[in-house]
Amino acid sequence: MQRKILGLLVLLLAGCVLLAGCTGTTPAPNTTTTSSVNQSDLKDSYIIGIDNAYKPFSYQEKDGSFNGFDIESSKWIANKLGFKVEHQAVAWDGMIPALQAKKIDMVYSGMTILEERKAQVAFSKPYLKINQSVAVRDDSTLTFDDIMAGKAVIGTQRGTSGEAEVQKLIDAGKMPASNLKTFDNFPLAIQALVNKQVDATVYDKPSTIEAIAGQPVKIIGDIDTNEQYGIAIRKEDTVLLDAMNRGLDLLMADPYWDELKAKYNLTET
Amino acid sequence: MDQLAFIADILLPALWGGLLVTLQLIAAAAPFGVLIGAGIAVGRVYGSRPVQYFSRAYVAFFKGCPLLLLLFILYFGLPSAGISLSPFTASVLGFIFCNSAYDSEYIRGAIKSIREGQFTAGLALGMTRGQVIRNVILPQALRRAIPGLVNEFVYLIKYSSLAYMITVIELTGAGKMVATRYFTYNETFLVIGLVYLSLVTVTTIGAHLLERRVAVPGMASGRH
Numbered sequence: 001m002q003r004k005i006l007g008l009l010v011l012l013l014a015g016c017v018l019l020a021g022c023t024g025t026t027p028a029p030n031t032t033t034t035s036s037v038n039q040s041d042l043k044d045s046y047i048i049g050i051d052n053a054y055k056p057f058s059y060q061e062k063d064g065s066f067n068g069f070d071i072e073s074s075k076w077i078a079n080k081l082g083f084k085v086e087h088q089a090v091a092w093d094g095m096i097p098a099l100q101a102k103k104i105d106m107v108y109s110g111m112t113i114l115e116e117r118k119a120q121v122a123f124s125k126p127y128l129k130i131n132q133s134v135a136v137r138d139d140s141t142l143t144f145d146d147i148m149a150g151k152a153v154i155g156t157q158r159g160t161s162g163e164a165e166v167q168k169l170i171d172a173g174k175m176p177a178s179n180l181k182t183f184d185n186f187p188l189a190i191q192a193l194v195n196k197q198v199d200a201t202v203y204d205k206p207s208t209i210e211a212i213a214g215q216p217v218k219i220i221g222d223i224d225t226n227e228q229y230g231i232a233i234r235k236e237d238t239v240l241l242d243a244m245n246r247g248l249d250l251l252m253a254d255p256y257w258d259e260l261k262a263k264y265n266l267t268e269t
Numbered sequence: 270m271d272q273l274a275f276i277a278d279i280l281l282p283a284l285w286g287g288l289l290v291t292l293q294l295i296a297a298a299a300p301f302g303v304l305i306g307a308g309i310a311v312g313r314v315y316g317s318r319p320v321q322y323f324s325r326a327y328v329a330f331f332k333g334c335p336l337l338l339l340l341f342i343l344y345f346g347l348p349s350a351g352i353s354l355s356p357f358t359a360s361v362l363g364f365i366f367c368n369s370a371y372d373s374e375y376i377r378g379a380i381k382s383i384r385e386g387q388f389t390a391g392l393a394l395g396m397t398r399g400q401v402i403r404n405v406i407l408p409q410a411l412r413r414a415i416p417g418l419v420n421e422f423v424y425l426i427k428y429s430s431l432a433y434m435i436t437v438i439e440l441t442g443a444g445k446m447v448a449t450r451y452f453t454y455n456e457t458f459l460v461i462g463l464v465y466l467s468l469v470t471v472t473t474i475g476a477h478l479l480e481r482r483v484a485v486p487g488m489a490s491g492r493h
Contacts, residue, residue: 093449120452155436159449167450181356181436182446188345192436195348197356 041239045084048074049104052089053185055210056264057110060089069264073127074108076256077247091184093159096120099232105240107232110204112161114227122235124244126228127252128266132165133208133219135201137193144221147200150175155189155198158182161227162203186211193217206266272456280447280460287443288464294357294429294439298364299422305365306372306418307411311402313373314380324373331370337431339363344435360432368425375417379410412483419476426468440464 050058050066058068066087078085090098095111098104099121112130113123136142142152150169156162163182169175181198183189190211192198201208205222212219231248233241251257261267312324331339343359354362383406391401433442441461448457 093445096452097454116450116452158445178438183436184434191345195345195353197344197348197353 042081042083042243043105045086046078046105046240047103048085048087048109049090049095049098049107050087050109051092051095051185053187054110054207056206056266058087058108069260069266070108070110072260073251076254077244077251080250081243081247092157095159096232099234102234105233105237106244108244110207110229111232112204112227113230114161114164117232121232122237122241123230123232124241125248126230127248128229129226130229131205131227132162132202132223132225133205134221134223135190135193135203135208135212135217135219136199137196138216138218140199142199142220147202147220148174148223150179152199153179153181153197155181155183155192155201156203157186157189158184160203161225162201165223165225166202190215190217206264209265275451275453276456276460279451280444280453280457283443283447284440284460284464287438287440290357290432290438290443291426291429291440291468294360294364294432294437295422295425297361298368298429299425301365302368302372302421302425303418305369307376307407309369309373310376310380310410311407313377315398315402328370328373331366332374336363336367336428337434339366340431340435356432356435356437359435360429360437363431364425364429367428368421371421371424372414372418375414375421376410378417379412379414380406382413383409409488412480412485412488415476415480415483419472422476423469423472426472427465 050070052058052060052066054068056068057070058066061067066089071087074085074087088104090104095104095107095109096117099107107121110128111117111123113126117123134144134147136147136152146152147154148169150172154166154169154175156166163180166175166180170177170180181189181192183192186201186203186207189198189201189203193201194215194217202223203211205219208219231244233244309324309327312320313328316324340360340363343354343363344356347354347359387405388401391405392398396404429439430441432439433445438446444457444461448454
């Protein structure tokens with residue numbers, strides 16, 4: 001009986017090791033890019049992965065529909081290029097795996113172009129530049145320098161460039177790892193800030209401004225990351241990448257672009 | 270990076286920290302789960318009317334409330350009532366509520382499997398109701414409940430990962446952070462899966478030994 005169980009365990013382990021071996025090899029990325037996109041190579045519809053609690057870029061309205069700067073941008077581009085798009089909410093820290101697993105075709109949801117991400121997926125040309133904001137409660141005596149010295153419990157969203165900034169403090173030995181609290185979405189981090197469960201938050205400036213509206217919370221400074229948003233697309237999907245780059249060119253040259261930016265209070269610095 | 274080097278240098282140290290937190294969560298929650306579960310079960314079978322109603326409501330509420338929602342209420346909701354819990358405390362409380370509700374059902378079933386004649390016999394020997402429950406019914410019922418309680422314990426091992434949703438960096442959370450940072454989802458989750466599998470295996474073997482150890486000669490388990 002016991003020998004049987006042992007045998008089964010060994011078998012299971014062997015299976016796991018085999019599986020692990022399979023994941024080690026990643027196909028060489030296709031680096032050949034065609035400058036002109038053949039319209040007929042595009043599919044009829046694409047699925048866009050979004051964070052649905054990410055004002056003003058992508059969020060869910062009370063009636064369940066999606067809205068926001070990136071949602072409207074993507075619909076405009078799709079309309080111009082002649083394909084349909086469908087938006088799908090995905091957990092932020094699972095976004096790139098979902099893209100790689102072809103559950104979605106692109107991430108068009110205020111995703112910062114980071115080196116670590118570029119090693120995994122391709123990015124369109126940048127379309128917006130932002131910084132990270134540090135927010136604390138109105139009654140807080142913490143200063144921006146205190147935060148950068150690692151003297152606070154900081155909340156942010158999992159898998160974001162905000163988390164990466166806080167991680168830098170941890171890596172530099174300024175702050176214990178336990179002082180970083182990560183949440184599923186940013187509004188939850190603000191809730192925890194109001195509840196005094198964290199002392200500060202670090203997150204994209206436009207979204208911080210939206211999330212703290214009406215809350216007893218203030219922004220005490222910005223970390224000048226000068227990071228840029230881009231659309232993430234699978235490396236091998238060069239047809240779509242070229243199309244979205246062309247779409248962004250068209251959009252940013254159109255008066256609608258400034259209209260959209262004004263509508264969502266996105267005046268670039 | 271070489272896969273083995275990644276697992277040895279980055280993944281395993283991170284998971285070790287997470288594993289310790291997971292074990293703390295379980296160790297803090299499981300004993301209270303069984304204790305309160307036994308109390309609720311006794312209350313439902315032998316309690317006065319109000320006690321019975323309370324026990325039933327307790328079980329109905331915590332069995333019906335998704336654990337994740339419960340954790341959110343305890344962590345994000347209670348501060349608006351002036352009670353601010355640490356993520357760890359909120360998780361343990363949530364686990365205790367959930368665990369005890371289910372445990373009580375296993376124990377109640379076991380109590381009901383003890384023949385009523387034993388209760389009457391106890392009373393006839395001059396014991397009080399409390400004494401009969403404590404000395405006659407529960408020692409047998411708890412033994413019979415062991416398989417069910419172990420089942421629930423195994424669930425606890427796995428649902429302890431929900432604590433991550435309220436920022437407790439336990440095993441799954443620690444792994445997820447590494448996976449997100451280094452984009453090593455397959456390797457990470459595979460290793461995490463193996464750790465949970467070994468935890469459950471150790472539990473199962475432990476439960477088997479416990480069952481043998483507390484077995485009473487002549488008392489067939491669960492049969493008459």
